[in-house]
Amino acid sequence: EQQELEDKMPFKNPRNAAAGSLRQKDSKITAERGLSIFVFNLQQCEGRTFKTHHETLDYIKTLGFPVSPRYSVFENIEDAIKEIESIGEARGTLEFDIDGAVIKVNDLAARRTLGSTNKFPRWAIAFKYPPEVKESVVRDIEVTVGRTGVLTPTAVFDPIFLAGTSVSRASLHNGDIIANLGVGIGDTIKVRKAGDIIPEVIGVSARLPGSKTFTMPTVCPSCGAPVVHLQDETALRCVNPECPAQSLRNLIHFASRNAMAIDGLGEAVAVQLIDKGLVSTVADLYTLTEEQLLTLDKFKKKSVQNLLNAIEGSKRNNLDKLIFGLGIRNIGDKAAALLGEHFGSMDALRQATAEQMCEIDGFGEVMAQSVLEFFAKDGTTDLLRRLADDGVNMQWTGEKKGTALAGMTLVVTGTLPTLSRQEAEALITQNGGKAAGSVSKKTSYVVAGEAAGSKLTKAQTLGIPVLDEAGLYRLIEENDQ
Ligand SMILES: [Zn+2]
Numbered sequence: 001e002q003q004e005l006e007d008k009m010p011f012k013n014p015r016n017a018a019a020g021s022l023r024q025k026d027s028k029i030t031a032e033r034g035l036s037i038f039v040f041n042l043q044q045c046e047g048r049t050f051k052t053h054h055e056t057l058d059y060i061k062t063l064g065f066p067v068s069p070r071y072s073v074f075e076n077i078e079d080a081i082k083e084i085e086s087i088g089e090a091r092g093t094l095e096f097d098i099d100g101a102v103i104k105v106n107d108l109a110a111r112r113t114l115g116s117t118n119k120f121p122r123w124a125i126a127f128k129y130p131p132e133v134k135e136s137v138v139r140d141i142e143v144t145v146g147r148t149g150v151l152t153p154t155a156v157f158d159p160i161f162l163a164g165t166s167v168s169r170a171s172l173h174n175g176d177i178i179a180n181l182g183v184g185i186g187d188t189i190k191v192r193k194a195g196d197i198i199p200e201v202i203g204v205s206a207r208l209p210g211s212k213t214f215t216m217p218t219v220c221p222s223c224g225a226p227v228v229h230l231q232d233e234t235a236l237r238c239v240n241p242e243c244p245a246q247s248l249r250n251l252i253h254f255a256s257r258n259a260m261a262i263d264g265l266g267e268a269v270a271v272q273l274i275d276k277g278l279v280s281t282v283a284d285l286y287t288l289t290e291e292q293l294l295t296l297d298k299f300k301k302k303s304v305q306n307l308l309n310a311i312e313g314s315k316r317n318n319l320d321k322l323i324f325g326l327g328i329r330n331i332g333d334k335a336a337a338l339l340g341e342h343f344g345s346m347d348a349l350r351q352a353t354a355e356q357m358c359e360i361d362g363f364g365e366v367m368a369q370s371v372l373e374f375f376a377k378d379g380t381t382d383l384l385r386r387l388a389d390d391g392v393n394m395q396w397t398g399e400k401k402g403t404a405l406a407g408m409t410l411v412v413t414g415t416l417p418t419l420s421r422q423e424a425e426a427l428i429t430q431n432g433g434k435a436a437g438s439v440s441k442k443t444s445y446v447v448a449g450e451a452a453g454s455k456l457t458k459a460q461t462l463g464i465p466v467l468d469e470a471g472l473y474r475l476i477e478e479n480d481q
Contacts (some may be wrong), residue, residue, distance in 0.1 A: 018035055042056040051109070052106045053106045053427050070087065077306065134161075137154050138184070139156050142156055147250050148237070148327075153175070153214070153216065156169050162191065175236065184211040189209075260322065273285075286391070290308065319396040331367060335363065349385075405431040410447055410472075411459070413448050414456065416453030439458040445472075
């Protein structure tokens with residue numbers, strides 16, 4: 001409310017509001033945000049001993065720290081379960097959101113005896129309440145066409161407040177799911193957040209008199225070509241290679257940061273390039289002229305030059321950026337890097353068999369099939385020839401790897417001060433290390449930034465050394481000969 005009163009963007013949810021406030025460089029702004037906290041554990045206290053968790057909470061309270069207003073000790077598990085149920089009933093009346101409640105062993109000596117597994121303490125367990133469900137009325141069902149031509153229906157409904165955020169859209173995934181739900185425009189639906197993040201329609205609670213279950217279109221909403229069911233797929237697809245909706249999604253993906261990283265080519269510009277017919281495949285980008293770009297909204301000489309420079313600069317990208325940018329199904333940026341490094345050139349990759357691809361550590365059959373399908377597709381040969389003719393790099397130019405982190409596995413988590421997660425992982429692999437996604441006993445170091453979550457906790461539990469960004473640079477420097 002405060003943000004809106006001051007004409008600023010409202011926060012998306014309480015977690016974002018809290019994290020964003022703590023991240024402020026100016027602590028005065030943080031102070032103004034009026035954040036609150038419940039301290040729930042006393043980690044260490046010199047010169048005092050406590051017998052129970054309850055005592056520690058009481059003590060923290062006498063020091064002036066806020067603790068949860070509702071904690072109690074019970075003599076048996078039945079009473080504890082009753083309390084969990086009672087908290088669940090009071091959930092809607094609390095002044096803060098909760099997703100669960102925790103039962104802990106009160107006796108601290110018993111806690112030490114119980115110890116912990118690799119992941120969790122054995123003396124505490126969280127009960128998660130089922131996700132909140134709310135009703136709303138469907139105003140529209142939009143069908144959009146994705147990068148691979150798949151038609152995705154989305155329910156648009158009156159905004160509801162769910163698990164801390166305002167929600168007004170939820171994917172309905174495909175025609176089968178719509179038919180199973182029996183949902184049509186005007187119906188009242190029940191919505192919840194799956195994993196408290198993604199809104200999900202779980203049923204229809206009231207039908208508008210005379211409403212009909214929505215049926216998926218038989219033609220592409222973007223280009224009008226008949227849509228098809230591909231074998232073994234529930235999804236409907238537009239297979240028109242010149243479909244503007246697919247071209248748009250492809251273009252946005254091609255220019256995105258982890259792909260060809262063309263600065264200044266975001267969604268708004270991409271929409272115009274497609275709508276004005278200046279670009280239909282990504283190869284058209286490399287023949288754009290100053291005169292053409294000057295016809296774009298708000299584009300002046302300077303912005304045109306910047307965009308042309310960015311497009312020109314993208315020609316020198318390493319091969320993996322191009323492979324990822326082409327938007328091959330099932331090929332993410334990591335898989336693209338594996339392919340680029342292993343085969344060394346686009347030509348070699350084009351001639352590769354599924355068996356050869358599967359020899360790469362971390363590469364699977366499904367991914368290999370997707371690559372083969374991509375090269376077999378109408379237009380691919382032509383597209384690649386045009387890109388090569390325009391001077392787009394088709395060779396793996398990965399710099400020779402350093403050895404500072406050879407044999408080490410590092411996990412990056414949280415927000416680092418200057419490096420993005422991708423950049424930090426690239427730095428690790430360039431120095432011969434392995435960047436892994438999850439923490440295990442084999443992890444050598446965890447590189448943690450702000451708002452690092454469960455991975456950091458796990459590292460601490462397993463006793464794995466934790467570095468900050470500066471620590472990562474130091475580690476590389478110290479090991480670099
Ligand atoms: Zn289409």
